Amino acid sequence: MLSRTAQNLFWISRYMERAELTARLLEVGYRIALMPSAGTGYQNEWSSILSVSGADIGYKKKYGPPKQEHIEHYLFHDLDNPNSVASCVSKARENSRAVRTALTTQVWDAMNTGYQELKQLAKERYNTANLPALCDWTKSRVSLIRGAIESTQLQDEGYDFLNLGYFIERADNTARLLDIKYYVLLPTPAAVGSEVDHYQWSTLLRAMSAYRAFRWAYGGLQTPHKVAHFLILNVACPRSLLHCLDRATRHFDRLEHMLQRQSEAQQMVAKLKNNTGAMEVDEIFQQGLHEFLTHFVAEIAAIGESMRASYF
Amino acid sequence: MFDNEEVREPYRQVIDWVHSMPADLVAMKHSEAEKLFRRIGITFVTYGNNDDAERLIPFDMVPRILTAREWRKIESGVRQRARALNSFLLDVYGKGEIVRAGKIPASLVYKNPAYEHEAVGFQPPQGIFGHIIGTDIVRTGADEFFVLEDNCRTPSGVSYMLENREIMMRMFPNLFQKNRVAPIEDYPEILRRTLLSVAPAKCDGEPKIAVLTPGAMNSAYYEHSFLADMMGVELVEGQDLFVEGDLVYMRTIRGPERVDVLYRRVDDDFIDPLCFRSDSMLGVPGLMNAYRAGGITICSAPGVGVADDKAIYTYVPEMIRFYLGEEPVLNNVPTYRCSQEEDLKYVLDRVEELVVKRVHGSGGYGMLVGPTSTKQQIERFTEELKAEPEDFIAQPTLALSTTPTYVEQQLVPRHVDLRPFCLVGKSTYVCPGGLTRVAMKEGSLVVNSSQGGGVKDTWVLVE
Numbered sequence: 034m035l036s037r038t039a040q041n042l043f044w045i046s047r048y049m050e051r052a053e054l055t056a057r058l059l060e061v062g063y064r065i066a067l068m069p070s071a072g073t074g075y076q077n078e079w080s081s082i083l084s085v086s087g088a089d090i091g092y093k094k095k096y097g098p099p100k101q102e103h104i105e106h107y108l109f110h111d112l113d114n115p116n117s118v119a120s121c122v123s124k125a126r127e128n129s130r131a132v133r134t135a136l137t138t139q140v141w142d143a144m145n146t147g148y149q150e151l152k153q154l155a156k157e158r159y160n161t162a163n164l165p166a167l168c169d170w171t172k173s174r175v176s177l178i179r180g181a182i183e184s185t186q187l188q189d190e191g192y193d194f195l196n197l198g199y200f201i202e203r204a205d206n207t208a209r210l211l212d213i214k215y216y217v218l219l220p221t222p223a224a225v226g227s228e229v230d231h232y233q234w235s236t237l238l239r240a241m242s243a244y245r246a247f248r249w250a251y252g253g254l255q256t257p258h259k260v261a262h263f264l265i266l267n268v269a270c271p272r273s274l275l276h277c278l279d280r281a282t283r284h285f286d287r288l289e290h291m292l293q294r295q296s297e298a299q300q301m302v303a304k305l306k307n308n309t310g311a312m313e314v315d316e317i318f319q320q321g322l323h324e325f326l327t328h329f330v331a332e333i334a335a336i337g338e339s340m341r342a343s344y345f
Numbered sequence: 346m347f348d349n350e351e352v353r354e355p356y357r358q359v360i361d362w363v364h365s366m367p368a369d370l371v372a373m374k375h376s377e378a379e380k381l382f383r384r385i386g387i388t389f390v391t392y393g394n395n396d397d398a399e400r401l402i403p404f405d406m407v408p409r410i411l412t413a414r415e416w417r418k419i420e421s422g423v424r425q426r427a428r429a430l431n432s433f434l435l436d437v438y439g440k441g442e443i444v445r446a447g448k449i450p451a452s453l454v455y456k457n458p459a460y461e462h463e464a465v466g467f468q469p470p471q472g473i474f475g476h477i478i479g480t481d482i483v484r485t486g487a488d489e490f491f492v493l494e495d496n497c498r499t500p501s502g503v504s505y506m507l508e509n510r511e512i513m514m515r516m517f518p519n520l521f522q523k524n525r526v527a528p529i530e531d532y533p534e535i536l537r538r539t540l541l542s543v544a545p546a547k548c549d550g551e552p553k554i555a556v557l558t559p560g561a562m563n564s565a566y567y568e569h570s571f572l573a574d575m576m577g578v579e580l581v582e583g584q585d586l587f588v589e590g591d592l593v594y595m596r597t598i599r600g601p602e603r604v605d606v607l608y609r610r611v612d613d614d615f616i617d618p619l620c621f622r623s624d625s626m627l628g629v630p631g632l633m634n635a636y637r638a639g640g641i642t643i644c645s646a647p648g649v650g651v652a653d654d655k656a657i658y659t660y661v662p663e664m665i666r667f668y669l670g671e672e673p674v675l676n677n678v679p680t681y682r683c684s685q686e687e688d689l690k691y692v693l694d695r696v697e698e699l700v701v702k703r704v705h706g707s708g709g710y711g712m713l714v715g716p717t718s719t720k721q722q723i724e725r726f727t728e729e730l731k732a733e734p735e736d737f738i739a740q741p742t743l744a745l746s747t748t749p750t751y752v753e754q755q756l757v758p759r760h761v762d763l764r765p766f767c768l769v770g771k772s773t774y775v776c777p778g779g780l781t782r783v784a785m786k787e788g789s790l791v792v793n794s795s796q797g798g799g800v801k802d803t804w805v806l807v808e
Contacts (some may be wrong), residue, residue, distance in 0.1 A: 035585050036596045131561045133570035134580045149383065190598060293597055344598050 034136070035129050039194045040345040041132040044073055045125050045144075046182075046198030049064035049175050052121035054206035055108050057172035061213060062239045063164050066101060066134045068232055085209045088114050102161060110155050118171050124152050137185040140178065147174040160329050172242075190291055193284040197340070198319055200284070201302075204277035205333045210237060212326045234260045241272045261322065262314045274329065278306035288344075305329075352749070355410040360749055360756060362520060363407065368754060374516055375751065378404050381512055381593030402505065403799030405750050408520075409761055409781040410514065413808040415724050416527075419490060419765060420775045423480045425665060427767045430495060430652045432668035438648060448663045451607065453656055458705065461613060461648030463620050467637050468753050470543040471771060474646040477536070477608075478767045479503075479780075482675065484746040491678045491743065492761065497645055497660065499610045500781040501508055502800075503766050504568035507532060507575075509802040510778070527777035527805040533575035540576075540606045541768035546639035547591065552605040554578040555595060557586070559611050559627045569610050571789050583611070588631030592762040604634060606642045607632075613647050631721035636708035655704040656682065682733035692739040693730070696723055699739045700790075701730060714790055718741055737760070747800070750783055759786045763803065777805040 055080070062082040063334045079099045083089040088107060091114055098102045109118045126148040129136055136144075154167065179199075186192050214233060234257060238244040241264070250269065251259045265274045286297035348377060355490060361454050363371060382401055411419070436443055437454050438461075440453040444451045454460060479500030481493040510529055514521055537554065544552035558569035560582050573580035585595050586604065593602035617632040636640045651657060653679060659680045660675045681688040681699075703711035714724040729736050747758035765779035781801040782792035792798040 034598050035579055035581065036583055036598055037582070039598050127561070130566070130570075133567075134574040145383075 034190050034217050036345045038132045039190065040341075041072045041128045042135060042191050042194040043198040043340060043345075045128045045132075046195045046201040048121040048125035048128065049178055050202035050206060051116060051198050052118045052125070052171055053175045054202075054209065055086060055116055055118050057106050057206075057210065057240045058213075059105060059164060060102070061210070061236055062101075063168075063235065064236045068229070077137070078138065081213055082108075085213050086116055088116055091115075102159075105161065105164055105302070106159060109164075117168075119151060119155065122148055122171075122174075133228045135191050137181070137187075139185045140181040142272050143174075143178045143181040147178065150174070190288060193288050193291075194344075196284045198280055200277040200281040200338060201333060201340075203272060204274055204281070205330055207241070207264060207272050207274055207277065208326045208333070210240065211261075212323060212330075213237065214322065230257070231255065232252040237264075243270060243272060245271065258314050258318075261317065265317065266310070266312070266314065275306070275310055278302060278309060282306055296339075298336055298343040300341040301332070301339060305332050305336070351708050355412055356749055356804050358523065359407060359410065359520070363751070363756060367624065372754060375406060376515060378406055381515070382508075383792065389527075401464065402794045403785055403797075404509065404512070405759075405783055405785075405799050405801045406513070406516070407749050407751055407756065408802040408804045409748050409763070409783075410777075410804045410806065412806050413538075415488075416777060418488070418674060419482060419763075420777070421732075422490070422492070422673070423478075423482075423765050423767050423775050424773055425669065425671065425674050426480060426495060426661060427478050427769050427773060429661065429664040429668050430478065430497060431473055431475055431769060433558075433645070433664045434649060435468070435472050435650050436668070437651065438466065438469070438474075441665065443667055446667065447766070448667050449657070451659045453660075454651060455656055457651050458477050459613075459648075459654050461651070463637075464648030465644065470545055470642050473543060473769050474649045475652060476539060476543065476644040476646075476769050477765045478769065480675075480767065482763045482765070483678075483743060483761075484763075485743050486746075489676050492661070492675050493678060494655065494658055495653045496764075497649045498612065499565075500764070500766070501610075502566040502764055502782075503532060504571040505800050506766070506776070506778060506780045506803065507571075507661075509687055509780075509800055510698075513802045524804065525807040527807050529776050529778045532776050533572060534776050534795045535768055536572065536608075536660045537576040537578070538609055539768040539774070540642075540644060542770035542772075544605050545642045548605040553603055554606045554608065555581045555586075555604045557581055557583070557607050557609040557611055559615070565610065565613045566746030572608070583625075583627045583629050586629040586632075586673065588629060588635050588640075591640035593629065593632065593635050593641045604641060606644060608644050613650060616643070616647065644762070654772070656684070657704060659738065681739040683730065683737040683739060688739075689734045692737075693727065696727055696730075696739075700742055701726060701737055702740045704736050704738060714742065717789070742790065748781075748783070750785070750799075752785065757787070759787075760790055760792065761801070778803045785795050 044313050062079055065078045068080065079101060080089065083092050083099065083104060091102065092099070092107050093292065107114050107117065110226065111117045112120055112123070114120060129141060129144045133141060150170070154170070182195055186195070191198060202225070214237065234255060235244065238247050238260065247255070247260065248265050250263060250267065263270050267273050268276050268279055270276055281302050285296070285302060289295050289299060379401060381462055382404060413696050433443065442653040443449055444454055475497040477500060479496040479502065481496065482490050483493055484490050540554050541552050554576065555578055556569055558566060558580055560566065563569070570580050579595060581595055587594055587596065593604045593607070595604055610626050614621045616628040617630060618625045619630045620633040621628070632641070632643070633647065635745065636643050636647065659677065659682060662677055665671055665673045681692050683689045685693055692701065696713070699715045700711045701715070713722065715723065744764070745760040748761050749756045750759035752759070761781050761783045763779050763781050766776050768774045781803045782794070783788060783799045784792045785797060785799045794800070
């Protein structure tokens, strides 16, 4: 497989996963905006969404103070925002076109149809009430592509690069989503354990399509402790940090077997997985959730960087 | 629109079939076809059109039909030209006998911008320069076919030929049950075998093929990826290749991997920045050295363009007589060479009746169709013609044949041309069919997709 092809495949799935993150963030923002505010007004919540998506500076430059309608546009349709849903879908499709021969017709079809639909959506008049539909569209489109990959792609090296893109990006994304809690709660630490706190954790679970799964897995009372365990340390949760690292490790191992060599990126992931797996939730809370997540996101960025030297 | 008298026999069934379908069903099928094309991603990119950079070529669902007898003539004519053109190329990069015999002016060959000095004296594997040739043919009467031009460099359109058929078979299976249509789906496999048969001297073992594309922004990118995919070979860009010693390698996740045969869809000027345009980002430095050292076969061979030049074209009948000792099966369109004084005078006297073309232009650009042009267009073009007459040829406007075409919910006659594809390796193959391009505008003779032309499936009936 051409190195360029491997790199493109890796980025196709990163962009798709990132499109999904942006949609999930929008959903969190939308839901949080529906509830009585935690004291500082909805503006604060929307700003936190912007920071988590890494879009705060770009947004400020273009629009100034946060305003729901502008933020929604900036995060969904705006091609000036490199992480908007529209940008991610377009780039994923561009990358797919460049490696057209490495994708099955079904995967390409799912990708290309998504892109055509997106262009259609961009033409329709925007209205805040459409937001949930747009988020649903993004999630289902990403799932469709994912499904086409799982059921039609040849499971060779390309399949591993696609999956590495998914899991490395998803690990980053879950960490970022969790970090919203830090931003939203920061102004009022006293709110911990309150109604609002409970509602925010629930919103996070919902945004990760994990609300019901969480109930099944833990039962009883929903506590921050349990939710954090679920999203960070529970390998059974498909969006948890540990799950993503575990799956990435497996794909690295497959590559090692096929290419007959280890790589730096592989070792970095294995190390991060072992370190994270050895932690307890209490430890993480003591260290500070935000500090833990900031460190984690930096590690993931370093792994992404080392993919280039290791394979491309 | 069509009296039965006017419509040739093979079309009657198809027309009856279109008429037997309720109008809304026809319209639905039509839009279904468009959707399929867009979904599969069969689009082409037009340069400098940012609005909707990826456009769809209009697809007409009424097939173009050729009988077995008609096809026999086309096929043998195309085959004959392919042989003559390859003999010509081998000759002009070797001894130049045709020039010495005074059949073609030396300056036209050796001073031609498409004549590649880097290719002189090198004999490619099997002596073949043009491996893939697309011959543009028009019809003017029952048995009158004329060749408009030969395309030896990187003729495109074969992916449309194949996909048009796929889509027709998917949408109208019962039409194929009623008619016996020669299959074309072997084309990619025969292309692969053709490329394998011209492996270079230094290749040991099973030759490795790759398709070289300028990249996803190229107008024919879909075709490049389609062919690579159908052949099961890598689609590479210049940046994926490098030369070491006399050999060419791809950069892969397993390390360097050798390439033996390169089906390139990049023009001569861009394939090697060391030999040709040093600003080219599309090529591979050192590729020509490896080629001349027998480390890689480049298909079509560098320098092939001198054979499909529009000025050389007028001499193809001479080539056929000179190399093969045969009379041309397919005639050229009578052509005036504006480089010659009498011809130029003739052309200038009646520009408004003629089609005038730039010798080195392509894709319907740099061309004037006299009868459909305005006075100003003619005047402007005449100025250009007078300034550099040797850059132009002129041809009479032919009474091109028309075929039934579905436009605005009815069948109307539209002008068509035909590009069959010929593959030349150890053996020669002409795919039974080709790309039919159709001018969608009433009366228009310009079928180029860059000028709004459409495409049709092309049927060769089996006896």
